[in-house]
Amino acid sequence: MKAPNTLMYQESHEWVKIDGNIATIGITDYAQDSLGDVVYVELPEVGDETTKDINFGTVESVKAASDLMSPVNGTVIEVNEAIDDEPESINEDPYTHWMIKVELKEAPDLSELLDADAYLRFCEENDA
Amino acid sequence: MKRTPLYSWHKTHAKSLVAFSGWDMPLEYAGIEKEHAHVREHVGMFDVSHMGEIRIEGTHAKKQLDQLFTNTLPKPGRVKYGMMLKADGTVLDDMLVYGLLDEAFMLVVNAGNTDKITAHMADFISPHDMKNVTTEYGLIALQGPKAEEIVQTYWEFSPIKRFQFIYVDYDDDSLLISRTGYTGEDGYEIYVPSYRLRDIWEDLIATDIIEPIGLGARDTLRFEACLPLYGHELTEQTQPPMAGLEFALDMSKSFTGKDALEIPPKSRKLFGIELLDKGIIREGDLIIDVVEPDRELDTPYKDEEDFEKAPQGYEFVGYVTTGYKLKSQGRSLAMAYVFGGELSEHALLIIRGKLKAFKTVDMPFINR
Numbered sequence: 001m002k003a004p005n006t007l008m009y010q011e012s013h014e015w016v017k018i019d020g021n022i023a024t025i026g027i028t029d030y031a032q033d034s035l036g037d038v039v040y041v042e043l044p045e046v047g048d049e050t051t052k053d054i055n056f057g058t059v060e061s062v063k064a065a066s067d068l069m070s071p072v073n074g075t076v077i078e079v080n081e082a083i084d085d086e087p088e089s090i091n092e093d094p095y096t097h098w099m100i101k102v103e104l105k106e107a108p109d110l111s112e113l114l115d116a117d118a119y120l121r122f123c124e125e126n127d128a
Numbered sequence: 129m130k131r132t133p134l135y136s137w138h139k140t141h142a143k144s145l146v147a148f149s150g151w152d153m154p155l156e157y158a159g160i161e162k163e164h165a166h167v168r169e170h171v172g173m174f175d176v177s178h179m180g181e182i183r184i185e186g187t188h189a190k191k192q193l194d195q196l197f198t199n200t201l202p203k204p205g206r207v208k209y210g211m212m213l214k215a216d217g218t219v220l221d222d223m224l225v226y227g228l229l230d231e232a233f234m235l236v237v238n239a240g241n242t243d244k245i246t247a248h249m250a251d252f253i254s255p256h257d258m259k260n261v262t263t264e265y266g267l268i269a270l271q272g273p274k275a276e277e278i279v280q281t282y283w284e285f286s287p288i289k290r291f292q293f294i295y296v297d298y299d300d301d302s303l304l305i306s307r308t309g310y311t312g313e314d315g316y317e318i319y320v321p322s323y324r325l326r327d328i329w330e331d332l333i334a335t336d337i338i339e340p341i342g343l344g345a346r347d348t349l350r351f352e353a354c355l356p357l358y359g360h361e362l363t364e365q366t367q368p369p370m371a372g373l374e375f376a377l378d379m380s381k382s383f384t385g386k387d388a389l390e391i392p393p394k395s396r397k398l399f400g401i402e403l404l405d406k407g408i409i410r411e412g413d414l415i416i417d418v419v420e421p422d423r424e425l426d427t428p429y430k431d432e433e434d435f436e437k438a439p440q441g442y443e444f445v446g447y448v449t450t451g452y453k454l455k456s457q458g459r460s461l462a463m464a465y466v467f468g469g470e471l472s473e474h475a476l477l478i479i480r481g482k483l484k485a486f487k488t489v490d491m492p493f494i495n496r
Binding site: 034036037039040042058060062063065084 | 159406407452453
């Protein structure tokens with residue numbers, strides 16, 4: 001199970017990378033693996049607001065649909081359209097294939113986010 | 129949780145297990161899409177030992193079984209698909225009946241309905257004439273265009289047609305092999321003494337062309353072939369003709385529930401549907417249509433409350449029983465019941481709170 005050190009994670013299995021006032025968000029390797037073959041991703045539109053802990057979209061595999069939870073408050077400034085055509089790219093590399101970029105409203109509250117080690121421990125406990 | 133004799137094999141080889149009707153079963157191995165394609169192109173092997181087997185024997189028992197089963201009872205060596213119904217014509221379970229002898233039969237019922245069907249039959253058939261033999265058998269399904277070649281290589285026998293079975297010797301044991309299945313492919317189901325299951329499974333799986341298939345792909349395969357699954361297309365709220373199963377009714381004889389059947393079905397009917405907007409149709413999604421005062425809405429599928437929340441000018445007219453988006457199809461498809469059996473061009477689906485356009489399509493979704 002991969003979880004790069006450069007990213008932050010939440011227990012609902014999204015990763016986030018904060019760069020200045022821009023947050024890039026995707027799903028983790030653990031998430032793609034438990035979902036199985038991803039066949040559809042529903043994402044918001046540019047200009048939509050995201051709210052921390054509220055879903056901003058859906059990722060669907062053959063067997064299940066799963067909500068995408070936003071780790072931050074902000075406004076969507078970019079959506080990765082490529083995964084609309086190739087949802088399976090999420091299975092191939094969930095860290096390259098980000099889902100949305102959000103312009104942050106305020107400095108994000110990172111206190112509830114996990115670093116890579118803590119996230120991997122959380123996944124292990126989840127499986128146990 | 130019950131386990132088949134292959135549980136530890138699945139635990140080692142499957143990507144994940146799933147609780148299904150009280151059994152710990154493999155959900156997927158290589159992945160649902162890959163497994164699905166392998167069955168369509170080559171041959172896949174399923175452990176379906178969770179299916180319930182019930183043996184019935186005797187003159188009186190045969191007569192009673194004939195009254196309970198919707199289809200003609202099979203002659204020895206033959207298999208018949210049919211159902212048992214409640215007095216109101218709704219489905220208790222669908223099943224295969226094997227004609228073992230002139231007055232001996234084996235019923236193969238859904239795992240989740242084994243106890244229900246046993247109890248139902250106990251009202252009519254003496255316990256001496258009926259035995260639940262589920263744990264005596266392991267059941268392997270070999271499905272796909274190469275299944276014929278495989279079974280002929282392993283157990284040479286004179287060819288049998290679909291819905292026929294034969295016995296073959298296997299060391300000191302005897303295997304029952306029928307040309308049946310639940311994938312829309314040619315294939316065989318092999319009933320083996322449960323203590324031999326693991327030997328035979330490992331022997332077969334060593335063949336390069338055979339891949340193990342989990343319950344995930346079993347469901348997508350049967351869905352693509354539009355074969356009904358109990359608890360989804362068939363329930364105690366639906367009658368066989370509503371699901372298009374008239375072929376499994378022998379209307380020339382008497383059977384329980386026959387007189388209550390709507391033929392043709394009026395109150396609800398199963399449709400194939402295809403999503404025109406983006407997204408995936410899932411079980412439980414609801415269909416709405418413009419309010420039509422003459423439309424007779426059958427018992428709501430969900431809570432009454434749900435049915436009052438249709439958008440202004442619309443009413444709920446149907447519900448999805450199974451839905452998938454499969455690579456093999458490249459489109460989001462579903463089977464759905466529609467009350468009154470008719471839709472206007474204004475009908476819409478509600479998927480995760482959003483209105484989506486769809487059209488009806490022919491079933492099955494694959495041609496075989």
